[in-house]
Amino acid sequence: MPAITLESQRFELESGESVLAGLERHGVEMPSSCRSGVCHTCMLRAVSGTVPPQSQSTLKEAQRRQGLFLSCCCVPEADLEAARCEDALQQIDATVTERDWLSESVVRLRMQCDPLPDYEAGQFMNVVFPDGAIRSYSLASVPGHDAFLEFQIALLKGGKASTWARDAAQAGSSVRLMGPLGSCVYLGGAPERPLLLAGTGTGLAPLYGILRAALADGHQGPIHLFHGSLRREGLYLVDELRALEAAHDNLQYHPGILHGEAEEGIATEALDALIATRLPSLKDYRVYLCGAPEFVQMMQRKAFIAGASLQDIHADAFLPAAQPKD
């Protein structure tokens, strides 16, 4: 079996075991969150040996050339020597400036830092807690347009970040952020292309950023924003989105809920079915899908079958932070 050497210490890996899982099994402290190659917190740098392409697939070319790789999805075929690379991930200190309730279960946090980081609409940042726990949250703000970073946080019962956002965070709280990260971002350069933005729950956060970036960029083609939730209470920013719709001829906002009374302007239908009815063909569309992993995965396939090209489907599945060894 291959072995991983970290800081001159050699650890044997079991068959099929990732570098991250192997190091943890040997008692080595390692940062991690998604354990699926998304959040980049488990990144290491290869000093010698080769890493499988899978462990670098979400990294930038320059990072690959430096030998950086994600230990959670690195199952090496031969011995590997690696080093820690905390400095490869940009960390910044930010201060909460505003906290509002967008619904019963969604809190909006706005933050300031000087200077604001360079990011693209739709990217996410990792919130790093003092005990080392890490949670990913999408940016709902638009670079060069909003003078703050905005996050929309779903409050999950007993969740670590949720509890912090609900009970502890307030104007003046300081927060450590890592990033920006992710490639589900607003792409300019094609103002005539039709856009489909679809999300469930707080999947609206990055879409809200992408939507407003497109509008600020003078996007001409049709833009369809679908927002789905189980119940009416889960839809938020409804008035803001309706106002944007009224102000822009090319924007259509399609809210949908699964359960509850029919209401003017709100469909009671599963979001994928609603999209299929209203947009039967997605040929030439740029597609952005965010939120519940089940929805995102299903919709990626449906959008492709409905005619969208593979390279035009961009997605952020909101994977929950995973516990080691689950």
Added chain:
Amino acid sequence: MSTLYEKLGGEAAVNAAVDVFYRHVLSDDRINYWFDGIDMERQAAKQKAFMTMAFGGPNSYTGDDMRKAHAHLVEKGLNDSHFDAVAENLSKSLQELAVPQESIDEVLAIVETTRDDVLGRMPAGA
């Protein structure tokens, strides 16, 4: 003399064909359930590797890789009818892309050479 891969248009043709072919496969109820719960992006990369191989292009697939990659599916019942359906979708896609029938036949002949490896059988006559 140009190879089949060059004749078909190389990587650009592969990229165009993957979209059309994979869309057919995912819309075909005889086989699409094999792709349930599969990561689309990762699968697209695999489809591209498959298509490159089928076009006679530079590829790193070995018969052994094919066997390993499909072994868990064979255990769940992957058989000739599924293989045939995939080949049929490939043929249909190439027709739509106006590839000459002669080249389609060459592509299908290459795909046919992988049948025993994909279905985890000893080659006929071995």
